[in-house]
Amino acid sequence: MTTTTATSPVLEASGVTMRFGGLTAVRSVDLTVNSGEIVGLIGPNGAGKTTFFNCLTGLYIPTEGKVSYKGTVLPPKPHLVTNAGIARTFQNIRLFANMTVLENVLVGRHTRTKEGLWSALLRGPGFRKAETASRERAMELLEFIGLAHKADHLARNLPYGEQRKLEIARALASDPGLLLLDEPTAGMNPQETRATEELVFAIRDQGIAVLVIEHDMRFIFNLCDRVACLVQGEKLVEGTSDVVQGDERVVAAYLGTPFEGAPGDEEVAEVEAAETGTGAQSTTSKEGSAQ
Amino acid sequence: MTMTTTTQTTPTTPDTPRGLIPLPQSAARVLVALGAIGTIASAYMSWTWTSDFPGDLTYYGSPAGLQILALVAGVLTLLYALTRWNIRGLTWLNPAGATAPVFLAAASAFAVTWFSAIAIAVDLGGLANLDPGAYVAIVSSLVALLGALALPSPGDTFKAWISKPDNIPPAGRIPAWAERLVVTAATALGLIVFAYGVGVDPDASETFLGYLLLVVFGTWALITAGLTDRFSALNARHKGFATSMAFLAAALFPFVENNEHNANLGVNILVVATVALGLNIVVGLTGLLDLGYVAFLGVGAYAAALVSGSEFSRFSGVQFPFWAAMLTGMAASLVFGVLIGAPTLRLRGDYLAIVTLGFGEIFRISVNNLDGSSGPNLTNGPNGISMIPDLEIFGFNFGSTHDIGSVTIGRFANYLLLMLIITAIVVLVFTRAADSRIGRSWIAIREDETAATAMGINGFRVKLIAFALGASLAGLAGTVSAHVGYSVNPAPYQFAGSVPPNSAFLLAAVVLGGMGTVGGPILGATLLYLLPEKLSFLKEYQLFAFGLALVILMRFRPEGIIANRRRQLEFHEAEEPDIPDQSLPDTTVGATKAGA
Ligand SMILES: Nc1ncnc2c1ncn2[C@@H]1O[C@H](COP(=O)(O)OP(=O)(O)O)[C@@H](O)[C@H]1O
Ligand SMILES: [Mg+2]
Numbered sequence: 112m113t114t115t116t117a118t119s120p121v122l123e124a125s126g127v128t129m130r131f132g133g134l135t136a137v138r139s140v141d142l143t144v145n146s147g148e149i150v151g152l153i154g155p156n157g158a159g160k161t162t163f164f165n166c167l168t169g170l171y172i173p174t175e176g177k178v179s180y181k182g183t184v185l186p187p188k189p190h191l192v193t194n195a196g197i198a199r200t201f202q203n204i205r206l207f208a209n210m211t212v213l214e215n216v217l218v219g220r221h222t223r224t225k226e227g228l229w230s231a232l233l234r235g236p237g238f239r240k241a242e243t244a245s246r247e248r249a250m251e252l253l254e255f256i257g258l259a260h261k262a263d264h265l266a267r268n269l270p271y272g273e274q275r276k277l278e279i280a281r282a283l284a285s286d287p288g289l290l291l292l293d294e295p296t297a298g299m300n301p302q303e304t305r306a307t308e309e310l311v312f313a314i315r316d317q318g319i320a321v322l323v324i325e326h327d328m329r330f331i332f333n334l335c336d337r338v339a340c341l342v343q344g345e346k347l348v349e350g351t352s353d354v355v356q357g358d359e360r361v362v363a364a365y366l367g368t369p370f371e372g373a374p375g376d377e378e379v380a381e382v383e384a385a386e387t388g389t390g391a392q393s394t395t396s397k398e399g400s401a402q
Numbered sequence: 403m404t405m406t407t408t409t410q411t412t413p414t415t416p417d418t419p420r421g422l423i424p425l426p427q428s429a430a431r432v433l434v435a436l437g438a439i440g441t442i443a444s445a446y447m448s449w450t451w452t453s454d455f456p457g458d459l460t461y462y463g464s465p466a467g468l469q470i471l472a473l474v475a476g477v478l479t480l481l482y483a484l485t486r487w488n489i490r491g492l493t494w495l496n497p498a499g500a501t502a503p504v505f506l507a508a509a510s511a512f513a514v515t516w517f518s519a520i521a522i523a524v525d526l527g528g529l530a531n532l533d534p535g536a537y538v539a540i541v542s543s544l545v546a547l548l549g550a551l552a553l554p555s556p557g558d559t560f561k562a563w564i565s566k567p568d569n570i571p572p573a574g575r576i577p578a579w580a581e582r583l584v585v586t587a588a589t590a591l592g593l594i595v596f597a598y599g600v601g602v603d604p605d606a607s608e609t610f611l612g613y614l615l616l617v618v619f620g621t622w623a624l625i626t627a628g629l630t631d632r633f634s635a636l637n638a639r640h641k642g643f644a645t646s647m648a649f650l651a652a653a654l655f656p657f658v659e660n661n662e663h664n665a666n667l668g669v670n671i672l673v674v675a676t677v678a679l680g681l682n683i684v685v686g687l688t689g690l691l692d693l694g695y696v697a698f699l700g701v702g703a704y705a706a707a708l709v710s711g712s713e714f715s716r717f718s719g720v721q722f723p724f725w726a727a728m729l730t731g732m733a734a735s736l737v738f739g740v741l742i743g744a745p746t747l748r749l750r751g752d753y754l755a756i757v758t759l760g761f762g763e764i765f766r767i768s769v770n771n772l773d774g775s776s777g778p779n780l781t782n783g784p785n786g787i788s789m790i791p792d793l794e795i796f797g798f799n800f801g802s803t804h805d806i807g808s809v810t811i812g813r814f815a816n817y818l819l820l821m822l823i824i825t826a827i828v829v830l831v832f833t834r835a836a837d838s839r840i841g842r843s844w845i846a847i848r849e850d851e852t853a854a855t856a857m858g859i860n861g862f863r864v865k866l867i868a869f870a871l872g873a874s875l876a877g878l879a880g881t882v883s884a885h886v887g888y889s890v891n892p893a894p895y896q897f898a899g900s901v902p903p904n905s906a907f908l909l910a911a912v913v914l915g916g917m918g919t920v921g922g923p924i925l926g927a928t929l930l931y932l933l934p935e936k937l938s939f940l941k942e943y944q945l946f947a948f949g950l951a952l953v954i955l956m957r958f959r960p961e962g963i964i965a966n967r968r969r970q971l972e973f974h975e976a977e978e979p980d981i982p983d984q985s986l987p988d989t990t991v992g993a994t995k996a997g998a
Contacts, residue, residue, distance in 0.1 A: 168856060170852065170855075170856065189852075189855040189856045189858075190855050190856075190858045190859055190860045190861070193856060193857060193858035194858050198857075199856060201853065201856075205850050205852065205853035205856075206850075206853070207845065207846050207849035207850060207853065207854075208849060208850075209845075209849055210842070210845055210846070210849060214842055214845075217839075217842055218842050218843065218846045218854070218857050218859070219857050219858075220839075221839065221842075221843055221857055221858045221859050222857075222858030224839055226838065226839045226840070227839075227840060228835060228840050228867055228871065230838075231834055231835050231837075231838030231839065231840055231841065232830075232831060232834050232835065234834060238838070241839075242838070242839075245839075281857065282857075285857065285858055
């Protein structure tokens, strides 16, 4: 793990714009994540947070703007982005459902190993060594997230909360410098949310910068050094938790124009997030669009 | 979910759970045993008076055709009946002392004898054609079946009579050499059973149908007795040994079944099985639906034919040694695979299927037209390249007969042994590739291509490797098949047809047998090749029968005959005992999901 000086930027996105036909899902967003930082990205549903993630990771080619990682501009190809050092999870869990827990993490090791077809066929000592090393690293990660005892279970059979954790382990397997988490606690109960908080801190302590989308405000404000709020594709505010928490525009964006007796919309948003999450889990989505 | 039937029945005092027929258990056992003995005895009597019926069942004292099958079924029933007396030395046959295997063994005898009697009556026109032996057979097997039904009922539903009980005791450990001996014996038994089936006269469809009945019911009985589970556990423990035994058994096939026609059948089966295994890399592991795969077999075959020295070849002066021809065939298929794959593999799902279908047809049509009149002369058009000389490797001529020990093996047996080596290579390639970084990325792509690319997998590159590897393996098989068949012509390399190596056939073999496994496509190809060959009345309805078989299988066993561990879990999750028990703190998740 490289220990970079405290404030060197890991991710710099400038002027990222994404249009789908007439719809501008993300409009000229700038965002910087420095090493050692946990940055939160909040905003109501449909604000364009996931789309922004997809632009960062090459799943979408941004209409305008550029994304650079540690000073080099990233090509808009998902596998090259991961190779450069950005790993992500998905809002709708996208594990390899019919592979075991261990195999899922091993797939995450893909960019950090090189063995091709020939070495697989010839099975030289190099192949065996690399394979053992991969397995060891994968087991380490499973140990880290607390799933080592389920290494041989199929990913699809894990409870929901563990599936989310496994997605994080799989992402960590690529030894990233920056981890993007898309609603990592959607559908989790309070204890699990707490545990995830600890997990994110532990990940940061390993020197990995984290950019996290969440609807759970307590989670976000506990965790993040900086928070940016996205509304209708535009970055509304960015600042420390206190600044964002107190900003009227953020409150208004989440609650709508306040009127008497409005129910706690924050909870409503949470519920919605949980539901989209669970709904997507049961459909093994194989279509091209990334969520 | 629906697994509540067992366990909560009455405690197992001997007589409490009565069978379907109210008889004391001891009487039921005796009935089964007597029925079984009767069935065995009937095999030594004449079943019909005329030798017109296939297999000639007219002799006293020497069983033939269907009678042999009845004899085997009778012995199986007798053995399983005896296991109900807890006879020492037989308990391994039925470790749980279950009723289901006894019932199924009796059902096999019943099915074989009644089918025979009905076939005789129908074929020869009337019951008058049945000799006393046939009556003894049908009565005895009926008695055995009724006796089995009077045995203690294994459950309330009919399903319990034909499914494996849950409480099979674990096998006692025996020394490793003994385990290997068991593996050897089981493999030998498999070889004998297979060789018998292949050896059935193609005109005796009746005998083959009887054989199928016996194999299906007999295997089923062994499954419900828990023997197949034990055998696969042994296989897993002695993997290398079991695999070499399987190949040794296949190599012994030409010696057991020493007859050129059957050896030819064996080679052809091996060719299609090998190609199906190659297709399994593309379809089963990577999840790419390739509907034009047979073209790669064609490319390999044509490449080998062109450099074989045949006088009909465009390069008739050129005769490569076999290793060079083999590499040429593989290389040609590889190039063709990359050429087709590079533009098409960027497509997903249905688009890829349609485009590969198109390319497959383009290959056949091109080959048809590269005859010098409608295009440059390369393939000799629809006439193909014939008179391909036999192979010669290290002075061993594959065209002539050779004496090995006291056995003379002929041309097709030579090729069978060669093809077996090729199959072994392909099996090795498949297993090694599947269990590696590249294999995992194939499966990841199959599972979720977007997530796979987000994990750093270059989807296009990895899919192209799978496609190219599959293509070159098919090309490799093609080089041998060109020599085996004396000639190559464009006709067989189509999408669907009545002659086996076509894309639909190969795909059906993979899907029927079990995607993503080694044994699946081999078994699938064997069955699909052998059945129409032996059941000549099926020939015209072959495609229809294919479709029907696929529909039935997809309904009852969507993971294929041989299930990949993963696919098995995927489709039968509720029945799988191995599901992680969720007694950990996470049990709250379900509630949160619903109510958060
Ligand atoms: N592939 C796409 N094609 C068209 N519209 C899209 C696509 N992906 C996202 N959108 C739209 O972009 C907007 C932002 O969506 P999203 O980024 O998922 O929001 P969030 O994650 O903030 O809830 C939504 O209106 C959504 O419908
Ligand atoms: Mg989102």
